[in-house]
Amino acid sequence: GAGVSQSPSNKVxxxxxxxxxxxxxxxxxxxxxxxxxxxxxxxxxxxxFQGNSAPDKSGLPSDRFSAERTGGSVSTLTIQRTQQEDSAxxxxxxxxxxxxxxxxxxxxRLTVL
Amino acid sequence: xxxxxxNSGPLSVPEGAIASLNCTYSDRGSQSFFWYxxxxxxxxxxxxxxxxxxxxxxxxxxxxxxxxxxxVSLLIRDSQPSDSATYLCAVRGRDDKIIFGKGTRLHILP
Numbered sequence: 001g002a003g004v005s006q007s008p009s010n011k012v013x014x015x016x017x018x019x020x021x022x023x024x025x026x027x028x029x030x031x032x033x034x035x036x037x038x039x040x041x042x043x044x045x046x047x048x049f050q051g052n053s054a055p056d057k058s059g060l061p062s063d064r065f066s067a068e069r070t071g072g073s074v075s076t077l078t079i080q081r082t083q084q085e086d087s088a089x090x091x092x093x094x095x096x097x098x099x100x101x102x103x104x105x106x107x108x109r110l111t112v113l
Numbered sequence: 114x115x116x117x118x119x120n121s122g123p124l125s126v127p128e129g130a131i132a133s134l135n136c137t138y139s140d141r142g143s144q145s146f147f148w149y150x151x152x153x154x155x156x157x158x159x160x161x162x163x164x165x166x167x168x169x170x171x172x173x174x175x176x177x178x179x180x181x182x183x184x185v186s187l188l189i190r191d192s193q194p195s196d197s198a199t200y201l202c203a204v205r206g207r208d209d210k211i212i213f214g215k216g217t218r219l220h221i222l223p
Binding site: 042 | 144145147156157158159162201203205208209210211212213214215216
């Protein structure tokens, strides 16, 4: 079946602009995670959605970052007033409720000029 | 603060030898443990999961878990150049959140 998809694959923006990153999880997966990975670094947890529960936003680095998950499926990560330090690969992963393995999408490479 | 610790490496292993990757975690209530492989410029790919103490084997890979010591490891037998990658340890806690270590870079020497 189809895996996790993300769009766009690459995004170049100017400092101060807002960006939206999209994630389509695997059908039927109830958990969805967003991570950020800077060049040569590990995965930084951003936010976690599980079913209809309130999301765990504890990893969001500032109030410029927000995420939504509509209908328990597609998620959008929004970064307002982008800064150069926001440049990274943003990875989305989904996981079925009864098993915790995560399956990652290909990522969105964000470059803030 | 829940943490997952890995040696960043690089770990250099001759082709055909056993590569041993280690990971420790701080949350004693952790439930599930995973190893991911990440090639440069690619997304992480799940290679092993383990949920109970002991060893779990899958082909050339063996995951080992010791909850009392809060330690999980990955052994790669008959290492191949294609195994050269960064290996990420991930731990799922009681809150269902999955925390990743920073990864160990593995280099298989031909």
